[in-house]
Amino acid sequence: MIVGLPKEIKKQEYRVALTPAGAGMLARQGHEVIVQEGAGVGSGFADEEYAQAGATLVAGPEAVWEKAELIVKVKEPLPEEFGFFRAGQLLFTYLHLAAAVPLAKALTERQVTAIAYETMQAPNGTLPLLxxxxxxxxxxxxxxxxxxxxxxxxxxxxxxxxxxxxxxxxxxxxxxxxxxxxxxxxxxxxxxxxxxxxxxxxxxxxxxxxxxxxxxxxxxxxxxxxxxxxxxxxxxxxxxxxxxxxxxxxxxxxxxxxxxxxxxxxxxxxxxxxxxxxxxxxxxxxxxxxxxxxxxxxxxxxxxxVPRTSTLALTNVTIDFVLLLAANGFRKAVEASPMLGLGVNVHRGAVTHRQVAEAVGFPYTPLDGLL
Incomplete structure (x- = not known):
C-alpha cells in the first residue's frame, strides 16, 4: 500500500503521525511511504531520518494526498485540505467529528473512509488510541x-x-x-x-x-x-x-x-x-x-x-493499526480488528458511528452493511 504522511497545518501543531522508525517498519514490509518535507521537524525528526528509513520525500501536500491510498495524520483535516479528498482513500487520524460538521459533510461527499483514533474502543471499554x-x-x-x-x-x-x-x-x-x-x-x-x-x-x-x-x-x-x-x-x-x-x-x-x-x-x-x-x-x-x-x-x-513526548506516545499505539491497514487493506483489517472497526466514522458516503451520526445530525448506517 502507498502510505502518505502530510505535514500538520493546524496552527502551532508540531506533532507528526509517523516517526522515521514507523516509516521504516512500513518500508521493510514492502509498502511505499511518502512524506512531506518538514513533516517531522516540529517533533525533532529530520527529513534525512525518513529518507534513511526508506521513505520518499516530496515538497508539498498535494503529492502526498494525490498518490497515497492511506493518509495518516494527527489532527482532523482543515477546510484547506478538503479539496485533497478522493473516493476510496483511507484517512487515519483524530477526527472529533461531533464538533466538526463541515468536515463530516466533506468526508461523506468525497466518499473518504475515515477512521478516528478517538472512537477505537477496546473490549474493556477503554480508548487505547486516545x-x-x-x-x-x-x-x-x-x-x-x-x-x-x-x-x-x-x-x-x-x-x-x-x-x-x-x-x-x-x-x-x-x-x-x-x-x-x-x-x-x-x-x-x-x-x-x-x-x-x-x-x-x-x-x-x-x-x-x-x-x-x-x-x-x-x-x-x-x-x-x-x-x-x-x-x-x-x-x-x-x-x-x-x-x-x-x-x-x-x-x-x-x-x-x-x-x-x-x-x-x-x-x-x-x-x-x-x-x-x-x-x-x-x-x-x-x-x-x-x-x-x-x-x-x-x-x-x-x-x-509538547510534540516530542506526544508524538512518541501517540505513534506507540497507532503504528500496529497502520501496519494492519497497509498489509491487509480496509475490509480485511476491520474484520481482523473489531476495535479498528469501531474507529470507522465514515465509509462509502455514510456515517457509520452511531454517536457521531447523532452529534452531526446525519443518518446512521451500520458499517457491517457497507462492507
Whole structure:
C-alpha cells in the first residue's frame, strides 16, 4: 500500500503521525511511504531520518494526498485540505467529528473512509488510541492552569500548593477518567486541594483507593457541580463521551459565581466543550480569553505544545493499526480488528458511528452493511 504522511497545518501543531522508525517498519514490509518535507521537524525528526528509513520525500501536500491510498495524520483535516479528498482513500487520524460538521459533510461527499483514533474502543471499554493524548492533556491542564493563575497573566495570583501558613489553591476537576486522573496527579503533586466530580461510583471508589485520601470525590450532579465551581481557583473540564459532543455541565450562571481571576481549562473543547462559557476554540499563540472575570483556556490541541513526548506516545499505539491497514487493506483489517472497526466514522458516503451520526445530525448506517 502507498502510505502518505502530510505535514500538520493546524496552527502551532508540531506533532507528526509517523516517526522515521514507523516509516521504516512500513518500508521493510514492502509498502511505499511518502512524506512531506518538514513533516517531522516540529517533533525533532529530520527529513534525512525518513529518507534513511526508506521513505520518499516530496515538497508539498498535494503529492502526498494525490498518490497515497492511506493518509495518516494527527489532527482532523482543515477546510484547506478538503479539496485533497478522493473516493476510496483511507484517512487515519483524530477526527472529533461531533464538533466538526463541515468536515463530516466533506468526508461523506468525497466518499473518504475515515477512521478516528478517538472512537477505537477496546473490549474493556477503554480508548487505547486516545489514552496517551488524554494523559498528556490532563497533565498539561494543571501546568497551564497554574501559569494563568499568575497575576502576570490576569489570574488571581494564587500558587497551587500554597506555602506554610497560606492555604493551597482549590482545583476542581469534572470527570474522573484518564484526563481527570492525570490532572489530579499533577495537582496533588503540586500540593493543591483537589476535588474530582464523577458520576460513576466504581470510578470514584477507584480514585479514592489509588489516591489514598489525597483528593475528595463528589457525585457529579448539577447541585454538586455548582457548589464546587463556586469554590474553584482552577476548574478543569475533563468529560468525554466517546464520539459524542461533550455535555455542557457548567452553565454560564455557575461561571458567574466564580472568583475573579479564577481559571478554567476545558480539555473537552475538541468535542465541543463542557463549559457553557467556552464559546470558542483558542490556539497556543492566543490561548486564553476573559469572561465574567474568569480566565478561559480553550486550546483544542494541547499535546501539540509538547510534540516530542506526544508524538512518541501517540505513534506507540497507532503504528500496529497502520501496519494492519497497509498489509491487509480496509475490509480485511476491520474484520481482523473489531476495535479498528469501531474507529470507522465514515465509509462509502455514510456515517457509520452511531454517536457521531447523532452529534452531526446525519443518518446512521451500520458499517457491517457497507462492507
Amino acid at each position: 489514552t496517551p493524548m488524554s494523559e498528556v492533556a490532563g497533565r498539561m491542564s494543571v501546568q497551564e492552569g497554574a501559569k494563568y493563575l499568575e497575576a502576570f497573566h490576569g489570574g488571581r495570583g494564587v500558587l497551587l500548593g500554597g506555602v506554610p501558613g497560606v492555604p493551597p489553591a482549590d482545583v476542581i476537576i469534572i470527570g474522573g477518567g484518564i484526563v481527570g486522573t492525570n490532572a489530579a496527579k499533577m495537582a496533588i503533586g503540586l500540593g493543591a486541594n483537589v476535588v474530582v466530580l464523577e458520576k460513576n461510583g466504581d470510578r470514584m471508589r477507584y480514585l479514592d483507593d489509588v489516591f489514598q485520601g489525597r483528593l475528595r470525590t463528589l457525585t457529579s450532579n448539577p447541585h454538586n457541580i455548582a457548589s464546587a465551581v463556586r469554590k474553584a481557583d482552577l476548574l478543569i473540564g475533563a468529560v468525554l463521551v466517546p464520539g459524542a459532543r461533550a455535555p455542557r455541565l457548567v452553565t454560564e450562571e455557575m461561571v458567574k459565581t466564580m472568583k475573579k481571576g479564577a481559571v478554567i481549562v476545558d480539555v473537552a473543547i475538541d468535542q465541543g466543550g463542557s463549559i457553557e462559557t467556552i464559546d470558542r476554540v483558542t490556539t497556543h499563540e492566543n490561548p486564553v480569553y476573559e469572561k465574567h472575570g474568569v480566565i478561559h483556556y480553550a486550546v483544542a490541541n494541547m499535546p501539540g505544545a
